Amino acid sequence: MRGRVGLRTVLSLSAVLIAAFVAHAAAAASLRVVATTSDLASLARVVAGDLAEVETIVPPAADSEAFEPRPSDLAKLKGAAVVVRVGLGYDHWLDKLLAMHADTAVNRGGAGYVDASVGIPLLEVKGSSLDPAARDGHAHGLANPHYWLDPTNAEAITGGIAEAIMRMAPASSEKIIARRDDFLADLKRRLVAWDRQLAPYRGARLIAYHNTWPYFARRFRLNIVDAIEVKEGVAPSPARLAKLAASMREQGIRVILHEPFEPEEISQLLARRTGAQVIRLAPSVGSVAAASDYRALLDYNVEVLVGALAATTN
């Protein structure tokens, strides 16, 4: 009697195991990668190709720093093999989602967890611990998080993503490496062209609405003198605007960098007072229609900026 039950248990257990193995094999054919932002998703797509399905949590044209996750975002994380995040407190809400999700493979330290900021030469570093008091009510807590806007950082970002996907699908390693190498080579060629386009405007003085552009400015050697918004979401005071207007006239600043989701009135007001031009740059993939993927994002930003700078110098 006992022997028969034992045999049945063994049989059914092995059936379950086989089923699980088959399911796992099927899943390996189509991995799911979840990235917090559209920029990381675009880079993950480049690396993964047809090997994985890539999803984004923050909608492309929204402000990631003010994002509130929804129940459907938790559902997105379910069954994800790799999770890619910006880190540096920029997508701090992911911690809560991951804690609810409780899959150790994609939680901090897991094989499928990628903090894309690892290995990036960070700018405007402030602290090492996530101390809410030191964060100034601002998502730019540990360092400035907009590092993907420097195309040379794509090497480190795609490196982290590629490693994680290869851990999940070791058989496809060679393909992944080849795809990444092709992408980086293409990016390098484009970087030469972007550099050439922006070279005449080296040291050009600009004002930004939000402090989004330090990495972009460092790569293309631009001088972003100041940001209009001092604290996230708090309107600048009129005294600050008067000071900005005075310094813009003094230093001959003719271009204000603006992002699609930011309130435009204040920038327009400053532009009216100083004769400067407000241009809309894309901080992320998808935030304007032309920035459809990572390369198009940089193409778009360089093109718009060059257009504006050429118009103001003539």
Place this chain on the structure above:
Amino acid sequence: MFEDVLAFAALPLAAAIVFTGIHTWFGLHVLRRNVVFADLALAQISALGATVAVVAGHAIQSAAGYGYTLVFTACGALLLTLSRGLARSVRQEAFIGVLYVVATAATVLVVDRSPQGAEHVKKMLVGGILSVSASEVGHFIALYGAIGALHWFIRRPLLAAADGIATSRAAGATVFWDLLFYLSFGVVVTSSVGTAGVLLVFCFLIVPALVGTLFSSRIGVALAIGWLAGAAASAIGIFGSFALDAPTGAVTVLAFAAVLIVAAAVRAFVAAPLDQRRRNRRIGLRTAALIACAVLAVSGLWVVIAPAGDHPVLATIELGVGPERFMTPRERADYLEAASTERRHEGESDRLTGLERRSRWQGEPLGADEVRRIGSMQQTLTEMRRGERFVMDYLRTRARERERWYIGVPLAALGLAGIALVIWRKWQVEKRSAAR
């Protein structure tokens, strides 16, 4: 610079005065009708209309955008008109509150579908009076002039309707005037909330009207006083936000509150009849003394009970008498050294930030490793500064443990003695008047 200050202040001030002009009139109505929060409900319903228009793919300033907003506002006006009928069984304000909450929740749900939603909701609340343009101010003057003229011609039936159902002869007529009132109110509030935000519009509406009714029950006089008070509050708020280097909308709201407090004080202590004035002054002085003594007593006791807690009153006193006075020489040396080290680290961190910033466009670019080195230096400096601050906090707490006997106990004693004195005086006065 001065020119800029004037240029940035002139238009917002003009807009604020135009808003005060029309809103004081509506505010007096709203106070008479006892529907103080009707403007919030109407503004939120029109915001819902604007949001639906945005999500449907229209710009707010387009004809379709205005259309959506107007239709929603008209529905809101109709609901508010009907709410008068409810007033017999429940309070109208309760219904208006429900209307506001539902409209807000619906806006959040609709906004959730658009990527720039959070920004939109924030803008409805705080507005952007600072960036108002000359053509917008002209538009407001034309619109409010037309509505003001209309209201001038129909002021009698409107006021009769506002004064209640009892005086109205025909219920149908009241409904008509109510609807007209809420419709025009909706148009005004919709246009002003888009520029000044819900918070500030509420101030324009209620505070000048309150100040006016404090001084006169005649609507014409109340209106004139309200206009003066509103214009003064707007000017204080807008120039105050320059002086304080703070956001204009929030400072202006506080300026309106300050004007209301001053007006109430003037009404009670200066403009009241002589015998009342004397009584008011006595009550005012007594209350102020009681509050001041209570604050002293509580903060003195709080220092004695928990010297490591937060002590706003003590911190104010410490501006004159620093905490280092209550330290041993050794502690004082450590405290001052920690303070100077913290400043030195801050300076070093700023120097590195400046160096990296300049290198983005000046001279040879820094390599990735140099940037990393600067980053880790800054990280270390931040942590070291935190350490120095920890030392300072610890030493300050030690000083406050002694301060509680030297400052806390006398403070508490002073406060308690003050309270006892005030009560004793009141008792004496009452005894004397009873004897008389």
